[in-house]
Amino acid sequence: MIFDVIVVGGGVVGTAIFNKLVRIGKKVALLDKASDVATGQSKANSALVHAGYDPAPNTLKAKMNVKGNALFPALCRRLGVPFKRTGALVVGDDRAMIERLYARGKENGVKNLFILNREQILSLAPDIADGITVALYAKSAGITSPYLLTIALADEGILNGGKVFLEEDIKRVEREGEVFKITTLKGEFYAKNIINSAGAGYNDIAKILKSESYPLTFRRGEYFVFDKNAHLKTSCTLFPLPTKMGKGVLVTPTVDGNFLVGPTSEDSDERTITTDAGLNDIKVKAKNILKNINFKNAIRQFSGVRVISGEDFIIERSKRQNGVINLAGICSPGLSSAPAIAEYVVKLLGYKNEEKKNLKALPKHTLFKNLPITKQRELLRKDKSFGEIVCKCEKITKGDILSALNRPLKVHSVDGIKRRTNAGMGICQGGFCFTKVVKMIAKARKIKYEEVLKENRGSEVALGDIREVEKW
Ligand SMILES: Cc1cc2nc3c(=O)[nH]c(=O)nc-3n(C[C@H](O)[C@H](O)[C@H](O)COP(=O)(O)OP(=O)(O)OC[C@H]3O[C@@H](n4cnc5c(N)ncnc54)[C@H](O)[C@@H]3O)c2cc1C
Incomplete structure (x- = not known):
């Protein structure tokens, strides 16, 4: 089959493009080298749908962010993905800077922006630190689940005829007339257009495509996840004043009822590790926002790595390779912008958004x-498996896990099931349910335990069944 378009990269941006192209009736495939979608930047971020006051006016970041924010509620409703307009406060003691952010937001077309005094801030965040006197309140900012959104975009695309191929390592791309022949370790694909939406892997794919490469830098962001019982006293996201390294260490509720505190902003390599220095930095900076924050309530740390190319997103038709669209440096606010980027790419391809x-x-x-x-x-009454708890901390049933295993995109990783169900996200962090989930994946996929992954190839969770091992 010759696809109209092949999207390389199954992050939130790649899957949003894939989904939109399927919805306008194109023959589309998505290829990712990982074992699931949402394993890059799209799984480890602040999960915020930014209002759009932060990017410089007239940039793609500003335009895509503001439009993307407006598209989020209907998209999430359609896909059954959580989204809440919780609002965001940028807090500090520098009124002039808050006024500049306000003016920038207005120029970008952000609605429902307000400047608040301390008393007004206290009504939204009663535990705000003492030195804070002024805030920008962006009512249209929201929170979502970046990985549930990515998964749902892929699932809905598959349900409507799109194809997703995981664990596909692209080795070669050749032109055969107007068509690209893409050779992976597992097979061959043909397409009229290719979208390079590979995040950190952008330049690897650009090299194979002989399209434009860009200098990419990586910037790690570390976080603490707080327990649901931490009850941090804020109903909205709290940011400090931004610096040239980004939006700063924030405190935000999540759609699951936890809180995220972070991210750091450290020029780095691509590894998603956490460090003592990073975590200590968060502890100091978070106290400048919320005075009674207690890090004993943190249940996990994680990090995500931003992929940056200059000041703005690069989204353009390749000048070197007709039929290729480049998406490079899609860092923050890429999640917020994803639905708008998908529409923009449809236009770049010369298709109508119908x-x-x-x-x-x-x-x-x-x-x-x-x-x-x-x-x-x-x-x-219909299905007893919903009466059997597998993850005690998060109260996830066997039925929840079986229905995740039956979703259109079939995965065989424990983290894939965790993203779809929250099993393993509670206070014991999978200590109780991990092996049960491994067994359920092996049974559903008719594979051996040693073929079940934690995340990607190379993270196999077992050597084999102990009874089999004993026979050696
Ligand atoms: C710490 C942090 C905090 C952030 N907070 C926010 C926020 O609150 N709000 C917001 O709007 N944005 C935020 N962002 C930015 C947002 O997460 C990204 O812009 C968005 O996830 C980018 O999606 P993507 O699809 O472009 O890339 P990715 O999610 O990185 O996906 C790229 C995909 O390409 C695949 N790939 C890589 N190489 C290859 C290859 N050779 N072949 C095939 N596939 C390949 C990967 O496996 C991956 O699935 C944050 C980012 C970070 C790191």
């Missing part, structure tokens, strides 16, 4: 614990 009629709706994957009691009773 969606097909009769598209199939993605079934909603509401966790059993979040269903109303009447629905829970109804479901339990």
Whole structure:
């Protein structure tokens, strides 16, 4: 089959483009070298849908952010992905700087921006640090689940005829007339257009495509995840005043009821590690925002690595390779911008943004614990697996995990199931449910335990079944 478009990279941006192209009726495939979508920047970030006051006016970042923010509620509703307009406060003691941010936001077209005094700030964040006297309040900022969004974009695309190929390592791309022949370690694909949306892998793909390369730099952001019982006293995201290294160490609620505190901003390599220095930095800076924050309530640390290319996103048709679209340096606010970037790429490809009629709706994957009691009773009568708890901390049932395993995009990693269900995200961090999830994946995929992954190839979780090993 010759695809109209092949998207390389299954982050939130690549899957948003894939999904949009499927919805306008194109034959599309998405290729990722990882074992699941959302394993790059899209799995480890602040999960914020920014309002759009931060990027410099007239940049792609500003335009895509403001438009993307407006597209989020309907997109998330359609896909059954959590999204809440919780609002954001940029807090400090420098009124002139807050006024500059306000003016920039207005210039970017951000609505519902306000400047608040300390009393007004206290009504939204009662525990705000003592020195804070002024804030920019962006009511349109929100929170979402970046990986659930990415997964849902992929799933809905597959449901409507798109193809996703995981663990595909591209080795060669040749032109055969108007068509590209893409050779991977596993097979061959043909496409009229290729989208390079490979994040940190952008230049590797550009080299194979003989399209433009760009200097990319990496900047690590480390975080603490706080327990749901931490009850940090803020209903919205709290930012310090921005610096040239970014938006600073923030405190934000998550859609799951936890809190994130971070990220650091350190020029780095691509490794998603956490460091003593980074974590200590967060502890100091967070106290400048919230005075009674207690890091004993942190249950996990993680980091994500920003992929940066200059001041703005690069989204353009390749001048060297007709039919190639380059997306480089899609760092923050890339999550917020993803739905708008997808529309922009459709235009760059010369297609009309007219969606097909009769598209199939993605079934909603509401966790059993979040269903109303009447629905829970109804479901339990039909399927007893929803009565069996697998993850005690997060109260995730066997039925939740089985329905995640049955979603259109089939994965065989424990982290893939964790992203889809929250199993392993609670206070014991998978200590209780890990092996149960491994067994369920092996059974559902009809594979051996040693073929189940933690995340990508090379992270196999078992040597084999102990009874088999004993026979050696
Ligand atoms: C610490 C941090 C905090 C952030 N906070 C926010 C925020 O709050 N709000 C916001 O809007 N944005 C935020 N961002 C930015 C946002 O996360 C990114 O802009 C967005 O996730 C980029 O998505 P993507 O699809 O372009 O890239 P990625 O998610 O990185 O995906 C790239 C994909 O390409 C694949 N790939 C790589 N190489 C190859 C190859 N050779 N062949 C095939 N596939 C390949 C990878 O496996 C991966 O799946 C943050 C980023 C970081 C790191």
